[in-house]
Amino acid sequence: MDTTQQNSDAWDQKVEEGSRYTQSVSSDVINKSKLGEWEITVTTERSVPRNWFPNSLKGLKILCLASGGGQQAPILAAAGADVTVTDISKKQLEQDEMVAKRDGLVLKTVQGDMSDLSDFTDEYFDIIVHPVSNLFVKDVNPVWKEAARVLKEKGLLISGFTNPLLWIFDDTEERKGVLDVKHSVPSSTLDYLPKDQVQDYIHSNQTIEYAHTLEDQIQGQIDAGFAITGFIEDDFGGTRIIDKYIKTFIATRSIKVKID
Template identity: 80%
Template sequence: MDVTQHNSNGWDKKVEEGATYTKSVSEEIMKKSQSGEWEITVTTNKPVPRNWFPKSLSGLKVLCLASGGGQQGPVLAAAGADVTVTDISKKQLGQDEFVAKRDGLNLKTVQGDMSDLSDFIDEYFDIIVNPVSNLFVKDVLPVWKEAARVLKNNGVLISGFTNPLLFIFDDNQERKGILDVKHTIPSSSIDYLPKDEVQDYINSNQTIEFAHTLEDQIQGQIDAGFVISGFYEDDFGGTRILDKYIKTFIATKAIKVKID
């Protein structure tokens, strides 16, 4: 099956249903952003430290990678950046286009796969912002390689991703407050299902998620030419039992270092 197309359809469905990560930022947030009081998240709750960004974003070329939904892109555009948002979901990109039109922003959208950035030339962007989304691709390593290719030397990649421990527990049991270790890493949400339920899951247009190893997430960035210079963790804000024991989201700041 074409996982990219399947997840594109799945995210279009999430927009129709008004899921959390499809809700665009408010006019109030945009007014604050335009006045210099801006922040974004690439995980769930915790804002990206402002010192992970240059003091001024004015004129900097920023790629919001797999970042549709009208959240990060419009805020960074309001802060002065030259922003391009790419995402597999046309309807997610529509959220960014809605905010741009509403608030008079200069913002571009490009529908595409985070693993294939062939729409963009080498060493074009100054910053890439990649919120939690690489769980929707089977292989995360091409994402890091493509990010390195389109970033300028000394460019910055700010990424959010899941700690794979999130995926080792049985979902149904966790909702009951029971942490039952059941799954291996790496794996996908389809791997967890009985064979007779797989097709029903696919037909339901639910997104397929992939649990990547920390080695692929972190060493994968290093192998692609990045140096990790910042790190923090985040959680679900106390809404899930796992929050009592561990933070299940990670954010990294990585700098592209080109060695001649």
């Protein structure tokens, strides 16, 4: 099975359905961003601290990685950055293009896989913004390595990802308010299904998701050449029962460093 194509098609479908993470920002948000009043999220609810970014984004080359949907990229472009957004979903990128056209912004869109940034040259970008999305690749380590390759020395990687604790619970039961420990980590959506339901799930055009270990998420960045300098947590905004007990999303700020 081609997981990349499966998830590309699934996200195109999510755009058609109006999923939250496919809904572009308003012109009012863009106008405020042009005036310097901007913020973005890379998790679910909590904004990335402004002090994670340089004081000015003017002229900085930013890659919004697996970040289509007309959300982070247009805001950063409105704040003065030279923005490229790449995503696996053509329709997600069309959301960014729509906002750019609507609000007079300049940004570049490139359809591609977050694990393979061969469209981009070494040490080109100043900042990478990578919202929660690496759950859609089987191995996150190539994502970190490619990010390090295309970032300049001392470039910033601001990324969001899922706390693997979320994955151990039965999702259907958790949404009913019952925390039933059922799954191990690492694992994938397909591992949670009875064998006779796997093909039906694939044909339903839904995303294939992967539960990654914290070691792959944190040590994976370090192994790729990053020093982690910022860490925050987030949740579903109180809409899920698990929010009462723990934060299930993480964002990190990392700097590409050369260690002798």
